[in-house]
Amino acid sequence: MAQKAQKPEKEDLRIGVYVCHCGLNIAGSVDCKRVAEYAATLPGVVIARDNRYTCSDPGQELIKNDIKEFNLNRVVIASCSPRLHEPTFRKTLEEAGLNPYLLEMANIREHCSWVHLHDREGATRKAMDLVKMAVARARYLQPQVEPTVPIKQAALVIGGGVAGIQAALDLADTGYQVYLVEKEPSIGGRMAQIDKTFPTMDCSICILAPKMAEAGRHPNITLYTNARVKEVTGFIGNYTVTVHQKARYVTAECTACGDCAKVCPQTAPNEFDVGLATRKAIYIPFPQAVPARYIIDPDLCLNFIHQGVMVCEECTRACEKKAIDFTDQDRDIVLEVGTIIVATGMDVYNPYENHDYGYGIFPNVITSLEFERLINAAGPSGGHLLRPSDRKIPKTVAFIQCVGSRSERNGAPYCSNVCCMNTVKDALLIKEHWPEVDIYVFYQDIRAFGKGFEALYKRSLEEGVVYIRGLPSRVEETRNRNLVIYAEDTLLGEEVALEADLVVLSVGLIPRRDRDEVQKLVALSLSEDGFYLEAHPKLRPVDTAIGGVFLAGAAEGPKDIKDSVTQASAAAARAGILMARGEVKVEALTPVIDEDLCIGCGSCARVCPYHALAWSKEERGVPRLIEASCAGCGTCSAECPTDAITMRHFPDASIYAQIQALTEENPEEKILVFACNWCSYAGADLAGVSRIQYPANARLIRTMCSGRIDMDFVLYALQRRIGMVLVSGCHLGDCHYINANENTLRRVKNLWIKLERQGIDKNRVQLAWFSAAEGAQFAAKIREMAEYLKTLSREQIEREAERVLKLRRRKPEEKLLSRALQA
Amino acid sequence: MAVRIDPEFRRLVRERLRDLDFNQCYQCGKCAASCPVFHRSPELLNPRKIIHMAAIGVREVLTQPPLWRCTTCYECVEQCPQTVNFVDLVVALRNLAYEMGMAPRGVQEEVETVLKQGFVYPLTGRIRQVRQRLGLPPAASDLEGVLQTLREVAS
Numbered sequence: 001m002a003q004k005a006q007k008p009e010k011e012d013l014r015i016g017v018y019v020c021h022c023g024l025n026i027a028g029s030v031d032c033k034r035v036a037e038y039a040a041t042l043p044g045v046v047i048a049r050d051n052r053y054t055c056s057d058p059g060q061e062l063i064k065n066d067i068k069e070f071n072l073n074r075v076v077i078a079s080c081s082p083r084l085h086e087p088t089f090r091k092t093l094e095e096a097g098l099n100p101y102l103l104e105m106a107n108i109r110e111h112c113s114w115v116h117l118h119d120r121e122g123a124t125r126k127a128m129d130l131v132k133m134a135v136a137r138a139r140y141l142q143p144q145v146e147p148t149v150p151i152k153q154a155a156l157v158i159g160g161g162v163a164g165i166q167a168a169l170d171l172a173d174t175g176y177q178v179y180l181v182e183k184e185p186s187i188g189g190r191m192a193q194i195d196k197t198f199p200t201m202d203c204s205i206c207i208l209a210p211k212m213a214e215a216g217r218h219p220n221i222t223l224y225t226n227a228r229v230k231e232v233t234g235f236i237g238n239y240t241v242t243v244h245q246k247a248r249y250v251t252a253e254c255t256a257c258g259d260c261a262k263v264c265p266q267t268a269p270n271e272f273d274v275g276l277a278t279r280k281a282i283y284i285p286f287p288q289a290v291p292a293r294y295i296i297d298p299d300l301c302l303n304f305i306h307q308g309v310m311v312c313e314e315c316t317r318a319c320e321k322k323a324i325d326f327t328d329q330d331r332d333i334v335l336e337v338g339t340i341i342v343a344t345g346m347d348v349y350n351p352y353e354n355h356d357y358g359y360g361i362f363p364n365v366i367t368s369l370e371f372e373r374l375i376n377a378a379g380p381s382g383g384h385l386l387r388p389s390d391r392k393i394p395k396t397v398a399f400i401q402c403v404g405s406r407s408e409r410n411g412a413p414y415c416s417n418v419c420c421m422n423t424v425k426d427a428l429l430i431k432e433h434w435p436e437v438d439i440y441v442f443y444q445d446i447r448a449f450g451k452g453f454e455a456l457y458k459r460s461l462e463e464g465v466v467y468i469r470g471l472p473s474r475v476e477e478t479r480n481r482n483l484v485i486y487a488e489d490t491l492l493g494e495e496v497a498l499e500a501d502l503v504v505l506s507v508g509l510i511p512r513r514d515r516d517e518v519q520k521l522v523a524l525s526l527s528e529d530g531f532y533l534e535a536h537p538k539l540r541p542v543d544t545a546i547g548g549v550f551l552a553g554a555a556e557g558p559k560d561i562k563d564s565v566t567q568a569s570a571a572a573a574r575a576g577i578l579m580a581r582g583e584v585k586v587e588a589l590t591p592v593i594d595e596d597l598c599i600g601c602g603s604c605a606r607v608c609p610y611h612a613l614a615w616s617k618e619e620r621g622v623p624r625l626i627e628a629s630c631a632g633c634g635t636c637s638a639e640c641p642t643d644a645i646t647m648r649h650f651p652d653a654s655i656y657a658q659i660q661a662l663t664e665e666n667p668e669e670k671i672l673v674f675a676c677n678w679c680s681y682a683g684a685d686l687a688g689v690s691r692i693q694y695p696a697n698a699r700l701i702r703t704m705c706s707g708r709i710d711m712d713f714v715l716y717a718l719q720r721r722i723g724m725v726l727v728s729g730c731h732l733g734d735c736h737y738i739n740a741n742e743n744t745l746r747r748v749k750n751l752w753i754k755l756e757r758q759g760i761d762k763n764r765v766q767l768a769w770f771s772a773a774e775g776a777q778f779a780a781k782i783r784e785m786a787e788y789l790k791t792l793s794r795e796q797i798e799r800e801a802e803r804v805l806k807l808r809r810r811k812p813e814e815k816l817l818s819r820a821l822q823a
Numbered sequence: 824m825a826v827r828i829d830p831e832f833r834r835l836v837r838e839r840l841r842d843l844d845f846n847q848c849y850q851c852g853k854c855a856a857s858c859p860v861f862h863r864s865p866e867l868l869n870p871r872k873i874i875h876m877a878a879i880g881v882r883e884v885l886t887q888p889p890l891w892r893c894t895t896c897y898e899c900v901e902q903c904p905q906t907v908n909f910v911d912l913v914v915a916l917r918n919l920a921y922e923m924g925m926a927p928r929g930v931q932e933e934v935e936t937v938l939k940q941g942f943v944y945p946l947t948g949r950i951r952q953v954r955q956r957l958g959l960p961p962a963a964s965d966l967e968g969v970l971q972t973l974r975e976v977a978s
Binding site: 395396438440458461462464466468469486489491492494495496497498 | 824825826827828830833834837844846847850871872875876878879880881
């Protein structure tokens with residue numbers, strides 16, 4: 001391919017500007033007419049209009065007609081976030097015969113009208129600035145051709161709980177190859193541990209086991225149990241996955257007869273029974289396990305404890321099938337897949353750490369998960385609800401709700417979604433077996449919102465289950481190991497005390513403790529509650545921000561079985577749609593290297609997180625771009641000392657033009673914010689959606705990654721007398737371009753040193769990380785910076801602008817001039 | 824002092840009131856909102872609290888003066904979304920309180936008076952005079968007959 005930078009063609013710019021009212025969403029706090037009238041005065045603008053709904057059919061028709069009638073070659077739409085409607089309007093341009101990359105959007109809703117609801121003048125002025133910046137940037141936009149990449153016809157499902165199983169089965173039935181990876185020795189997940197399901201009171205394992213077996217024998221599903229995903233590389237449709245499978249030490253010859261476990265001398269708590277029972281060093285997690293194959297726990301087996309010296313051969317002797325193989329090795333499997341479904345589930349809050357209600361001190365205080373195993377016929381007590389202290393059936397059982405849920409102190413602040421109905425179900429299970437047992441439920445709200453839930457709740461009332469509104473403050477143990485529970489009955493307004501034989505803590509659901517492991521594999525975002533973040537809470541609930549990666553089940557948030565299965569089928573359908581198409585267009589964001597300017601230093605190749613720039617130390621030549629590996633973050637472009645690298649859709653010139661436009665009027669009063677597309681820009685969008693108000697003097701410039709931000713952009717802004725600059729990106733470790741934002745950190749730190757040396761107040765340039773869920777934090781940062789800005793005098797800004805000159809390599813005007821001369 | 828929740832008492836109440844499914848109460852408070860006594864003053868009677876105390880098993884429900892302040896107007900029964908019959912519950916709780924010797928003294932005396940004389944009010948000389956003037960027979964001439972009628976009504 002040509003290694004020449006695209007020079008802006010000398011063409012007559014004909015820009016159309018459309019200012020959207022979005023009903024009253026924008027027009028409520030922005031004078032859209034005034035903004036449109038202002039836009040009409042900007043250079044290159046041939047038509048500027050305001051209309052009620054630009055995204056509506058008539059709105060789009062209007063743009064298409066204008067493109068033809070006025071011969072427009074750039075379109076600027078001032079409306080909502082480009083994260084919402086950029087694809088819509090790109091299509092509009094395409095339908096009118098214009099290249100979709102000639103569109104620029106000004107976000108005057110999420111970043112303006114919604115966050116300045118009570119400052120009409122400030123919001124209107126900001127909208128005018130944002131439109132001016134967009135028009136300035138539009139001048140440097142070039143037509144781009146999106147590369148088409150093929151999609152591999154296989155899917156990876158991470159997690160073999162009910163959601164992962166359902167997603168795998170749906171995709172396999174559609175005809176795709178599916179790799180199902182489960183870290184435990186068997187698939188089944190949480191659902192396999194539960195006794196009955198609400199609201200139908202179906203036996204959990206009875207309805208799950210057939211699905212597990214089907215997944216185990218499906219010709220299109222390859223199961224990897226006792227395995228974890230180690231590495232994921234690639235991009236939408238083309239992921240290379242490394243799975244690390246631990247040795248099982250038992251071959252497929254195993255018939256699960258159990259003769260080995262009978263003779264094994266080593267025992268340990270059984271994880272499946274949450275430690276309430278024991279297992280051997282060679283064991284099967286539960287009778288219905290898939291694969292139905294024993295496994296040796298190397299941390300427990302004597303032969304491994306003695307580091308390979310064979311001290312015990314009991315199992316080997318007992319096994320008729322000779323299925324035990326102590327030479328088995330861990331192995332790495334490399335898979336090529338087009339799509340990934342993350343169905344890693346959740347963890348259960350552990351009340352041990354805080355000893356909530358005496359858990360871990362009083363033997364008769366147990367958790368709801370322990371209860372499930374105790375009431376289960378296959379559980380350690382054979383389905384007899386025996387209280388731990390004396391193994392007697394309790395006469396009075398108290399449930400305490402919201403343990404680790406809806407708490408700012410212990411566990412999580414959100415509602416865990418399933419515990420109310422789980423307790424109703426548990427209470428009915430007790431009543432079914434032992435109707436004479438008195439059951440009390442201490443709650444703050446009973447949330448029985450789903451289909452059939454209220455009926456089940458009513459049934460529990462009919463059966464005599466008692467609900468007491470009020471969470472207990474303390475539990476005391478009596479001499480006979482009963483428990484006295486003290487609470488305020490908020491319906492009576494009295495303190496009440498109840499003596500119970502057994503207390504069940506209804507524990508909440510929390511994000512998996514090892515969730516970072518999978519999060520880092522594909523750079524998933526986290527929502528505020530710590531679960532994986534969906535692309536859109538309403539309209540793209542199973543997509544992630546990463547192309548070809550989908551979510552299913554409780555990995556996305558606390559969920560019951562039905563919702564997990566529903567979401568799993570949805571994720572399978574979404575992945576299937578992508579694979580059925582066979583190919584996908586990827587955004588044209590890759591860089592172009594100007595051979596004349598490149599000095600062959602290799603800085604770009606060193607910072608590229610994807611090793612997409614081939615460069616050798618020996619040759620010191622112009623790096624060669626590996627197009628398929630490049631993700632378009634722009635870190636190389638920011639690093640290049642000679643500005644030889646131009647990002648196709650985010651060229652330096654467009655960003656300088658935006659800064660220039662925003663600093664033309666009263667720059668001392670403004671805050672320039674650089675935001676990355678994935679996290680901080682999305683966080684700013686969330687501040688808008690949540691209507692969190694902040695001062696109207698901040699102006700955002702979006703780049704794909706904070707690694708794109710050349711520190712000269714910041715210096716140029718300071719030279720142009722901007723008040724404050726905020727550089728923002730994803731949290732370190734959450735970067736969507738592996739670790740490109742670490743370059744941002746390094747560059748800003750260096751810049752601070754340089755600023756200090758020149759006697760420039762370094763606090764005028766700030767760095768902050770925001771996740772897509774941190775709208776409130778974004779707004780707070782802007783408020784904080786606006787306060788600081790008030791302490792700066794015009795003289796200081798003026799003085800420091802002079803000093804900045806010394807730090808700049810070249811003025812952009814010169815740079816642009818030299819470019820033009822070369823052309 | 825914490826009010827003790829007493830599963831035994833709860834069981835007793837449920838046994839006595841088997842046909843009365845007051846456990847269906849959602850504690851919405853519509854009964855209280857429609858109660859004329861509550862309207863006069865919430866301290867006098869709150870039907871919701873009486874139902875709740877009976878439902879969870881608080882023995883003190885029987886010694887509470889509010890139990891005796893219900894006028895049995897049935898407005899709450901008309902309004903209850905869960906079809907809880909508060910009036911029947913109140914009557915049943917009053918009977919239970921009497922049996923257990925937990926009814927207020929005035930109530931106990933009244934019952935004794937009826938059993939002794941066939942009347943709620945004691946027969947004063949003034950009442951005797953009025954009865955004579957109206958040509959009525961002297962009171963309790965047929966005490967057995969009156970008590971028989973009462974028993975029939977009660978059963």
